[in-house]
Amino acid sequence: MVDLEFYLEYYDFLKQEKDNGKKVIAFLSHDNIPEELIDAAGFIPLRLIFSGNDELMDKGAEYLPTSTCSFALSSIGLFAEKPNKYKFLELIDYFIVSNHCVSDICSSEIICIYFNIPRINFYVPYILSETGLKYYRLELIEFKNKLEEIKGSPISNEDLFNSILKYNDFRKKISNIKYTNISGSKKLELYQKASLYGPKILEIMDFNTSNLEQAHQTNNKKNIILTGCSIFLGDDLIDLIEEGGGNVIFLDTWVGDAYFSQQFDDTWLNAQREKDPIDILKEFFEKNSNTDHIVPNYINFKISKINSVIKDLKENIGISKIGVINHIIKFCDHISLPKEQLKEELQAIDTPVLNLERDYSRASHGQLSTRIEAFLEMI
Amino acid sequence: MTDDVVNFTYMLRLAYDFLHGGRKFQIKSNRKDKKLVSIVFPFSELVFAAKAIPIFPIRLEKYKVNTYLQALNSASSVFGWKTVTNFLGFVRKFDVLKVFDGIIDDLIDSLNDKYNEMYDIGIEEGISNDFCYGIKSLYGMHSSHQGIYDSNVNVIIRCSAFNKYYESLKRYHKNLIWLDIPPRNIGNALELCTENVKDTINQLEKLTGNTINDNDLRKYFRISNECKQLYREIIYDISSSDFYPCNPATFSEILALLSLSFQDFNSDAETYLKNFRNLVKEMKERIRKKIGKDVSNMPRILLTPRFGGWEPKSHEYIYDMGGRLLYADWEILGVLEPVEAYTYTDPIEAYAKFLMNTTTIGIGCDQNALTDSYIRVAKKMNVDGLIFTQLFGCHSISNCYQMLREKIRTELEIPTTMITFNKIGENLEQVKTRLGAFMEMF
Ligand code: SF4
Ligand code: SF4
Numbered sequence: 001m002v003d004l005e006f007y008l009e010y011y012d013f014l015k016q017e018k019d020n021g022k023k024v025i026a027f028l029s030h031d032n033i034p035e036e037l038i039d040a041a042g043f044i045p046l047r048l049i050f051s052g053n054d055e056l057m058d059k060g061a062e063y064l065p066t067s068t069c070s071f072a073l074s075s076i077g078l079f080a081e082k083p084n085k086y087k088f089l090e091l092i093d094y095f096i097v098s099n100h101c102v103s104d105i106c107s108s109e110i111i112c113i114y115f116n117i118p119r120i121n122f123y124v125p126y127i128l129s130e131t132g133l134k135y136y137r138l139e140l141i142e143f144k145n146k147l148e149e150i151k152g153s154p155i156s157n158e159d160l161f162n163s164i165l166k167y168n169d170f171r172k173k174i175s176n177i178k179y180t181n182i183s184g185s186k187k188l189e190l191y192q193k194a195s196l197y198g199p200k201i202l203e204i205m206d207f208n209t210s211n212l213e214q215a216h217q218t219n220n221k222k223n224i225i226l227t228g229c230s231i232f233l234g235d236d237l238i239d240l241i242e243e244g245g246g247n248v249i250f251l252d253t254w255v256g257d258a259y260f261s262q263q264f265d266d267t268w269l270n271a272q273r274e275k276d277p278i279d280i281l282k283e284f285f286e287k288n289s290n291t292d293h294i295v296p297n298y299i300n301f302k303i304s305k306i307n308s309v310i311k312d313l314k315e316n317i318g319i320s321k322i323g324v325i326n327h328i329i330k331f332c333d334h335i336s337l338p339k340e341q342l343k344e345e346l347q348a349i350d351t352p353v354l355n356l357e358r359d360y361s362r363a364s365h366g367q368l369s370t371r372i373e374a375f376l377e378m379i
Numbered sequence: 380m381t382d383d384v385v386n387f388t389y390m391l392r393l394a395y396d397f398l399h400g401g402r403k404f405q406i407k408s409n410r411k412d413k414k415l416v417s418i419v420f421p422f423s424e425l426v427f428a429a430k431a432i433p434i435f436p437i438r439l440e441k442y443k444v445n446t447y448l449q450a451l452n453s454a455s456s457v458f459g460w461k462t463v464t465n466f467l468g469f470v471r472k473f474d475v476l477k478v479f480d481g482i483i484d485d486l487i488d489s490l491n492d493k494y495n496e497m498y499d500i501g502i503e504e505g506i507s508n509d510f511c512y513g514i515k516s517l518y519g520m521h522s523s524h525q526g527i528y529d530s531n532v533n534v535i536i537r538c539s540a541f542n543k544y545y546e547s548l549k550r551y552h553k554n555l556i557w558l559d560i561p562p563r564n565i566g567n568a569l570e571l572c573t574e575n576v577k578d579t580i581n582q583l584e585k586l587t588g589n590t591i592n593d594n595d596l597r598k599y600f601r602i603s604n605e606c607k608q609l610y611r612e613i614i615y616d617i618s619s620s621d622f623y624p625c626n627p628a629t630f631s632e633i634l635a636l637l638s639l640s641f642q643d644f645n646s647d648a649e650t651y652l653k654n655f656r657n658l659v660k661e662m663k664e665r666i667r668k669k670i671g672k673d674v675s676n677m678p679r680i681l682l683t684p685r686f687g688g689w690e691p692k693s694h695e696y697i698y699d700m701g702g703r704l705l706y707a708d709w710e711i712l713g714v715l716e717p718v719e720a721y722t723y724t725d726p727i728e729a730y731a732k733f734l735m736n737t738t739t740i741g742i743g744c745d746q747n748a749l750t751d752s753y754i755r756v757a758k759k760m761n762v763d764g765l766i767f768t769q770l771f772g773c774h775s776i777s778n779c780y781q782m783l784r785e786k787i788r789t790e791l792e793i794p795t796t797m798i799t800f801n802k803i804g805e806n807l808e809q810v811k812t813r814l815g816a817f818m819e820m821f
Contacts, residue, residue, distance in 0.1 A: 065778050067509065067771050097745065099562055101539035102775045109745050113782070123562035126535045126542050129578070131571040132559060138566040295535075295546040296555065331509050333540035333774065337547055340505035357507070 004085060010196060011088040013204075017044050023093040023150060025120070028075055028108055029195065029230065030100035031254055031262075031291050032124045034140060034281050039198070040155045040163040041147040046092060047195050048075050049255055052235025056081060057360045063110045064103075069331040070359040071232065072107035079115040094150070098122045100293050101333050120146050128286065128294050137282045144278070160277040168264050170199035175260035176209040179317055184224070184248025185238045191256050192233050215317055221247040222376045223319050225309055227302070227342075228327040228335045228356075230255035235360065237327065237368075244373040249319065250309050253327070258290040292334040299338045303345050310351060323379040325372075328357040352378055387625065387633075389657040394486050394636055396645040396654070401438025404646070405527055414529040414587050416556070419517065421642045421714050422534050424603050424730070425558075425576075428595040429583035431529070433643040436520035437497065439527065443489045483632045490639075491691055491803045497523065498802060511772040512688025512802060514544050521551045530554040530586055532579075536742050537562065538775035556582045564735045572731035580727070593726050600720035600730065602648045607715040609655045610637065614707045615760060617662050621675035624665035627703035631694030633658075634706040638685065641709060678702045678763035678821040683711055683753060684777045689768050690800050690810050700818040702764075711756045712776070713741020746779040754786050757793070763821065764794045766814070771801040794820040 014024060025038050029047035038045040051057070051074030059080040060073030078086055095117040097108040112119040122143050125132035148154050174194045177187055194201045201207065224246045230253040231237050238248055251257055262284065272280050289301040306324060313319045324346055328335045336357065343353040354375040358368055403409040414431040423433035494512075500519030502508060508515075521531070531552050533545035548555060558579040561568040580591050613634070617623075623630050644651035665671050680697055682689065686708045694704040709715050718733040720726055741752050757765055765787060770777040780797045787795045796817040798810055 063781055065769055065771075065780075068774055068778065099537060102537055103539070105537065106746055106774065106778060109747065110782075113747070121563065125559065125561065127557060127559040129559065129575075131561075131574045131578075135561045135568060135571050138561075138568060138571075139563075142565055293539075295542050296533075296549065296557065298543075298546060331772070331774065333510075333538075333543055336507050336509060337514075337540060337543040339507070341547065341550065 006193075007085045007088070011091075013197065013200070014044065014046070014088045014091045018091055024091050025094045025096060026089075026092045026117075027096035027098060027122075028072070028100070028104050029232075029254060030098070030104060030293070031259060031288060032100065032285055032293060033096060033098060033122060034143065034284075035198065036160065036163040036167050036281060037140070037144055037147060037155065039166065040160040041151045043093075043147070043151075045198060046088075048078070049192060049195055049230070049232045050078055050086060050234055051075060051232045052237075052360055054361050055083075056234075060107070063114065064106060067331055068107070069103050069329045069333075071229070071329050071332070072103040074232075074360065076107050076110055079111050079117075092117055094118050094120050096120050096122050099124060103331075103333070124285075124293060126293065126295055128297075133282055133286055136285050137278060140278050140281055157277050161273060161280075164264075164277055164280050165269065166199050168266075168269060170194070170202060171260045171263050173202060173207060173209065175257060175263065177212065178250060178257050178261070179215050179312070180209065180212040181215045182212060183242065184226070184246075184251070185242055188231055188238050188248070188251060188256070191251060191260070195255050195259070215249055215313075215319065221245065222379045223247055223249040223313070223322050224376075225250045225252055225306060225322060225324045226256075226327055227252040227306060227324060229253065229329040229332055231327065237358075240365070240369050241325070241372055241376075244369060244376050246323075246372065246376045248325075249313065249322070252290075252305065252309065262288055262290065298334070299341055299345075302338075302342060306346060306351075307349070321379050323352045323354065323375065325375070326353060326355045328355060330357055330359040387658070387661060389654045389661055390633055390636075391482070393640060393645065393651070393654045393658060394483065396647070396650065397438060397636060397640040398442050398486060398490065400645055400647070401434055402441055404432060404434060405439055405524070415527065416583075416586075417521070417528045417531045418643055420534050420536075421603075421709060422532065422558070422734075423643050423648075424596070424599040424718070425579060425583055425591070426532060427599045427644075427648050428591045429580075429587045430589045430595075431583065431587050432646050433532075434528075434646050435639065435643040436517060436524065436528075437490070437493060437639075438643070438646070439520070439524050440493045440497075442486075442493065483629055483636075487632050487635065487691055495803050509772050510540055510544075511770050511777075512800065513686070513770075514540055514772075516688075518544065518547070521548055525551045528552060530556050532556045532558060534558045535560055536775075537738075538773075540772075540774065554586060556586065558734075560734050560738050562738065564739055569728070569731055569735055572735050573725075573728045576727050576731050576734070596726035596730070597720045597722070599648055600718040600726060602652050603644070604717040604720065606641070606644065606652055606655050607717055609659050610641065611710065611715055612659055613637070613662070614705070614710055617659070617666070618679065618703075618705050619761060620666055621673065622666050622669060622671060623674045623703070624662040624671040626672050626698070627674055627677060628694050628698040631698070631704045631706065635685065635691065635694075638706055638708055674703055676701075678818075679705060679760070680764045680766055681705050681707060681757055681760060681762040682766040682768065684708055684768055684770065684773075686712070687770050687773055687777065688800055688803075689770070690798065690807070691803060692807060693766070693798070693810065693814065696811050696814045697818065700815060702818055702821065704766075705760065705762065707756055707760065711741065711752050713737040713739075713752060716740075742776075746782055749776065750779050750783045750786050753783055754790055757787075757791060762793065764796075764817065765791075766817065767795065767797045769797050769799045771799060 023043045026046040029049045035045040051071050056074035056077030057070045059077035063076050095112050099105050125135045226248045339355045346353045416426045416431045417436045418433045426433035494516050497516040497519030501515035504522045506515050506518045559575045680702050685706045697704040719729045767780050
């Protein structure tokens with residue numbers, strides 16, 4: 001888990017960027033927000049990935065009912081509570097209201113209204129059809145216009161293309177850690193830091209993955225694919241898994257591989273140089289089969305992704321005993337509703353699945369550990 | 380309540396069609412080769428135009444009160460509905476037909492029991508307890524009638540739980556028909572929405588083997604427009620009258636039944652419109668003749684949202700406490716806006732416009748728009764108070780009480796309260812206490 005010093009460093013980083021005239025554009029950490037456009041405008045995208053304790057969750061419940069997901073509540077709680085540790089939140093200039101799920105809309109809107117942060121809308125279609133894609137393109141253009149208005153000058157195609165290249169390279173480098181032999185908690189920490197710093201992480205940290213060893217089967221650890229909701233900064237779920245004797249070998253979540261594995265082939269990308277870069281972003285959205293936002297094929301995509309990871313781990317890495325923990329933040333519509341189907345279909349191919357539904361209350365910790373341990377024993 | 384009800388010929392007809400008219404479709408031969416398409420929102424026009432049968436799933440169930448209504452219906456087929464209900468009204472004067480006392484109460488009660496039963500099936504089927512009442516019970520309905528529907532129309536809304544619920548119906552239906560609505564009206568979104576409606580029409584044509592032409596569409600848009608207008612007449616004009624055609628609790632029940640039956644027009648748009656027209660006529664006639672109840676001193680309270688689940692005992696309590704409770708969800712959610720189905724317009728584009736408008740002002744893409752809509756309707760209805768249902772597990776239309784309360788304070792200045800709801804019949808004492816405290820403000 002990251003320490004206080006990390007937050008202070010992050011504050012310094014953002015402050016320095018702001019002092020250089022950059023604006024900070026924040027949003028709830030889900031997919032489909034085109035950070036490349038924010039970057040091309042010369043601004044800093046700030047993914048809100050901070051939650052995991054009672055206090056923030058309870059504070060958020062003053063604005064939305066307690067039957068709202070703990071992540072959305074905690075994100076509101078961050079602004080209501082303003083804990084010192086998150087001083088960098090004061091540096092936010094704009095907040096994106098997006099419809100990844102309805103709780104994303106509601107909590108982002110509340111943050112804008114009650115904490116006086118100017119709002120930018122960015123809405124995503126629910127169906128990946130031809131018209132859905134055309135609509136996504138409309139939103140990209142609206143978003144670009146808004147950023148240009150804030151910036152006071154146009155975003156050139158060249159700048160946008162370069163940002164796309166930069167983010168593509170960044171995602172590629174980070175995604176290299178996916179099957180390495182570092183612990184799940186360490187991997188998560190890297191993913192979390194990379195989510196916050198974006199491509200800058202490559203300058204700040206020594207991020208050489210070439211000397212990292214590939215994962216292999218260890219006798220005493222049970223290997224887990226973690227899917228479903230992300231584990232955010234401040235949540236110790238991964239520690240509970242490790243303490244129970246497990247190792248999260250693969251993080252199939254948004255703060256994890258689901259985001260970093262979204263990449264373009266370099267040759268293809270370079271061939272797009274003369275084209276409208278907005279269409280590359282549209283393509284990015286179209287190829288994003290990891291998203292839990294879209295219907296009607298989310299669960300099929302999810303199952304085939306997990307199957308291919310299992311296959312990879314078995315055939316290429318030599319790890320055979322694998323379990324899946326489907327992390328469900330209580331009241332998360334996207335992950336909770338199809339949970340039984342996911343479980344049934346994976347169990348049908350002999351993969352043990354634990355639907356781990358929880359909120360951030362400390363009181364449920366003991367019960368969580370017990371469930372995790374019991375599951376790990378089964379693998 | 381008998382006097383209220385038995386003279387309401389067309390109310391009985393609507394109620395009968397709602398509760399009994401759907402069950403017959405379980406038998407394939409009763410469908411006359413038409414496809415059976417389940418639907419939840421009042422967007423059934425396209426299904427009618429495809430010569431398919433739209434059905435709100437709870438209508439496939441069997442109800443306890445069927446025996447009363449069955450008798451009534453059999454008699455009606457010989458003597459006609461009007462004669463039968465007039466006869467009942469006459470007999471009632473001699474206190475012979477006690478069995479019909481509270482017939483609407485019975486209907487509502489058995490409907491509620493059924494909803495709870497479906498809710499339990501939904502949970503047994505693996506839907507997490509954390510979802511709203513509506514989703515759990517709908518899931519139960521689909522699971523208990525697997526294989527009967529030919530399809531389900533999935534109209535995309537901002538509620539992510541509902542969109543995922545649609546996806547999960549794949550488990551029960553081979554064929555799902557989708558209708559995507561762009562979340563915001565920007566750029567050429569209307570054009571895209573029109574494309575989406577065309578696509579839905581294609582899906583329906585493929586399912587039914589029938590062609591949908593512009594005239595079919597216009598016909599059903601006009602029927603639905605007139606129903607909407609009549610609905611508004613009840614919500615705005617009749618409900619604000621100082622004299623009610625029945626006692627206010629029955630009036631609330633009529634509003635509840637209308638909002639339920641409005642989703643599929645009882646599977647027969649023409650008959651529904653005829654009954655609706657006559658119902659409004661009946662209501663006005665009774666008011667004119669002063670048959671009913673003077674309600675001038677009873678405060679008018681709007682309860683919302685009702686869609687998704689609400690405690691039906693509320694209107695009884697409010698009535699006992701001296702008030703009258705009104706429901707107007709479809710108006711708040713913007714679906715009572717007309718479709719501009721003029722002869723010279725493209726009906727598909729007109730429908731797309733309607734859908735985009737509904738999304739913008741009602742079902743909405745943010746809480747600000749939604750709370751504005753609550754305020755807009757409350758203002759227009761000129762209600763004296765507002766009760767907000769905070770439905771457990773709803774992350775969309777019933778979670779904005781904080782924002783709404785502030786708007787009520789600054790823009791309406793009427794008393795308001797919030798009641799929580801999880802399942803019908805749960806926490807009745809709490810609801811009663813809360814409503815009692817609220818009614819003391821009047
Ligand atoms: S409900 Fe799920 S998808 Fe939505 S904000 Fe919460 S965790 Fe994210
Ligand atoms: S809007 Fe609320 S009540 Fe309606 S389906 Fe969604 S969660 Fe349920």
